[in-house]
Amino acid sequence: MSPRTLFEKVWDAHVVRPETAETPAVLYIDLHLVHEVTSPQAFSVLREQRLPVRRSDRTVATMDHSTPTLPRRADGTLPWADAQAEAQVSKLARNCQEFGVELHALGSSTQGIVHVVGPELGLTQPGMTVVCGDSHTATHGAFGALAFGIGTSEVGHVLATQCLLQRKPKTLAVRVEGALGPGVTAKDLVLAIIAKLGVGGGTGHVIEYLGPAIRALSMEARMTLCNMSIEAGARAGMVAPDEVTFAWLKGRPRAPRGEAWEKAVAAWRQLPSDEGARYDREVAIDASAIAPMITWGTNPGMAIPVTGTVPAPAEADAADRATLESALRYMGLTPGKPILGQPIDVVFIGSCTNSRIEDLRAAAAVMKGRKVKVRSLVVPGSVEVKKQAEAEGLDRVFREAGAEWREAGCSMCIAMNGDRIERGQYCVSTSNRNFEGRQGAGGRTLLASPATAAAAAVAGAVADPRQMGAA
Amino acid sequence: MEPLRTIESRTVVLPSANIDTDQIIPARFLKVTDKQGLGKALFADWRYDGEGKPRPDFVLNRPEAAGAKVLVAGDNFGCGSSREHAPWALVDAGFRAVISTKIADIFRNNALKNGLVPVVVDAATHARLLAEPGAAVRIDVEAQTLRLPEGAEARFPLDAFSRYCLLNGVDELGFLLSQRPAIDAFESRR
Known part of the structure; x- marks a missing residue:
């Protein structure tokens, strides 16, 4: 087999039906994250068509966008922005109950922003396909997952079939040489990358971030970097998994354990792009030249x-x-x-x-x-x-x-x-x-x-x- | 979704580049749990002032914009969030096509699922359309052509499957559901 990129390996492993001139590929989704804003109309479609959630074990919901960040009042009520916000959040709770979807609800010890909670629970793992009705799903690419945002119609598709219809995107390698200086972070790096590519520069592409400056980043920093891939127009951003990834994941509640962990790590070690793998486009950036x-x-x-x-x-x-x-x-x-x-x-x-x-x-x-x-x-x-x-x-x-x-x-x-x-x-x-x-x-x-x-x-x-x- | 073969309309022109989904429909309008009536929130912060009064100089508030089905926008339309509320709002306001030199991936996907045709044209055609607000155009989905007032035609890219779905009013979910045997087989061999 010819050398493949990280993206191609993950893509290939999830093709249920390859694309043809007439039809896009049917791509299998390992993890579907759900929140209150982009899901209600999708659950309504399932209800209208009397469809169940195909894989509730691969579907995880939390509440984050419309939720108050002030604590409960003395009378125990939450300070909602308005009745609509409250109604949207309770709609998610009702939908999750009706369709048997795991919910990390407001008030639970595992609630939070969907792209913080997924990795934190160990749900996001290398080599997975991850989607969510949210453009910042790109965040999860930090683990070497292919993760991208989808619209509400597609949320319905994944709920009903665990699959999406997708044309294979192009690849863009962003090589970051050198090292970031003191006080310069992944946020500064990604802002510099977007400034260079332009807000539409990544359209149609999946970015892979490569190079010594990327290897030196912590998982939190890699998440910051991949998160903003969409701001350059890219569907997804990915970083190949390494020891930093494995150390961060190990022991998380939903990460594999024992023998399953060893087996998973062995498979994850095969994910980084092969020597000589080709990208549709490449750009290089010198990390040491970046200021805050x-x-x-x-x-x-x-x-x-x-x-x-x-x-x-x-x-x-x-x-x-x-x-x-x-x-x-x-x-x-x-x-x-x-x-x-x-x-x-x-x-x-x-x-x-x-x-x-x-x-x-x-x-x-x-x-x-x-x-x-x-x-x-x-x-x-x-x-x-x-x-x-x-x-x-x-x-x-x-x-x-x-x-x-x-x-x-x-x-x-x-x-x-x-x-x-x-x-x-x-x-x-x-x-x-x-x-x-x-x-x-x-x-x-x-x-x-x-x-x-x-x-x-x-x-x-x-x-x-x-x-x-x-x- | 209704079958969509041709669109004939005068254009409405919004020349700004990089019109993001927060402009198409600001986030405060996303607290709904259905998709009806979002047209009133379309470009809300450009259409209305701080007190909610229509800005008379904004193109969508002008009488000649009434009934327009084709929006011509600056480069890179629809960047930003995955909110399908953006095409829902455009369609609810009567639009059936958006023309630009580049259209963001997620917006494009969402548009196609709602009978809103993303029409990507070359820079020269785009420049002409920007310079001629209200131009009468005809979009032929089957032929993938955009006809300009004097009969000049520009071809636009459209995936064969998306074209089929638009022409026949087919919902992609139906196609995916028909793939269940292949999905079952995939799940059992992993």
């Missing part, structure tokens, strides 16, 4: 080093000029001005991109012994992350700095649960999208790493985390 990054515009590709200046449309190509002008107008920023020192109103540390324990440690390291100057929300990705952070005393660091320590959920990344910024406000956010109004209508988002966000909270303005001891 921040976005200035209205898509994740509009990123610059924190030490950089806001771009001037006059210097752009005619085709890009209108886009730049419109982004600058929305953001209210001055072309040619350094972004450092730009006053801000809110800091959000959380989301499926950056709400894991390492992210919280990085933010706490900057906030420790300092005070925040603006409203700052720290929202752990899961109940488990929250528990771990509290065991390490990170919650105290945040609270003593004046930040709010919240319950797990998507929160201010998507502003569906009542956590939002106001019209015109600037928010340095560790989330994944700086689209217009993403964090609240009229709000302005600057994407950055947890360390950069924490530094901004302390300074009340865009700041360089390296000046505040970020390692």
Whole structure:
């Protein structure tokens, strides 16, 4: 057999029926993750057609987007954003009960953001196909899984058949040479990659991240990296599994045990791309040239080093000029001005991109012994992350700095649960999208790493985390 | 899904590049549990001001946009989230096709499942359409052609299976369900 990439190995192992000129491939799905926003209409289709969930043992649900991150009130009720949010969440509970789907419900010790909970439980494993009605499903590619977001119709397809109709995507190798400098994280790396590829640059492709800088990343960092593959337009991002992956997975509740573990690891060792495997496209990036990054515009590709200046449309190509002008107008920023020192109103540390324990440690390291100057929300990705952070005393660091320590959920990344910024406000956010109004209508988002966000909270303005001891 | 063979309409032009799904339908409208009536939330933050009043200068609020079935958008339309609410909102507002130079993968997949045709054209055709809002166009799904006002035609790519589903109003789920024996066999040999 000719040398194959990681993607091709996972794809080949899941083809139920190969693609032809007339029909796409029928691809088998190992793990289907479900949340409240993109599933209700899919369950309705099953109900209308009297179909069961084919593999409830491969289907796992949690509640995250519309859930409150403030604790229960004195009377025991939850502070829902509105009746619709509450109705959507209870609809998921009813659907899971009716169709026999495992649910990590609000209030349970395993609830959290779907892309934090899946890996944490050991559900996500190398070589799997993983889907969810959520574009950030790409996160799970950090384990060497082929993981991608699907729409609600496809959620219904997977619920009913455990399969999807798919045309085989192209492959794109992103080779990251060198090493990231102190205070520079996977978030900065992925923002630099998206800036290079452009927000549509990965369309039609699955990215594989390769090279020494990728091998040096922790699992949390790999998840941050793969998570934002979709922001370059790629369906999925993957990192080949290695000892770091196996060590992180071992002993997790749903990971194989004993002999099954040894067998699984032996199979996972076969997954990395073969020597000489070919990709449809390749790009290279030098990690050592990357500084802490921040976005200035209205898509994740509009990123610059924190030490950089806001771009001037006059210097752009005619085709890009209108886009730049419109982004600058929305953001209210001055072309040619350094972004450092730009006053801000809110800091959000959380989301499926950056709400894991390492992210919280990085933010706490900057906030420790300092005070925040603006409203700052720290929202752990899961109940488990929250528990771990509290065991390490990170919650105290945040609270003593004046930040709010919240319950797990998507929160201010998507502003569906009542956590939002106001019209015109600037928010340095560790989330994944700086689209217009993403964090609240009229709000302005600057994407950055947890360390950069924490530094901004302390300074009340865009700041360089390296000046505040970020390692 | 209704069979869809041809679409004849005047175009509505939104020239911005990288129109993301948060613009097509902001997240606060995703708290529904059905798909009806989402057209009123289409481009909500561009269509309405902070007080919810329609912005008269926004293209979809102009009288000439009424009844339009074809949206011409800037490069890279539909990037961002997997929300199928985006095509649901477009279809509910009467659109049957979106024309751009590039259409994001998940949006494209979702559009095809809802009778919304993703039409990817070359830069020159696109530039002409951007420059001519309200142009009368005809999209032929079977021939995969887009006809411009003076009769010039551009071909657009469409997967054979997607084309079959659009032309015949076939739901993909039915096809997948017919694959059950192959799925059973796959599961038993793993």
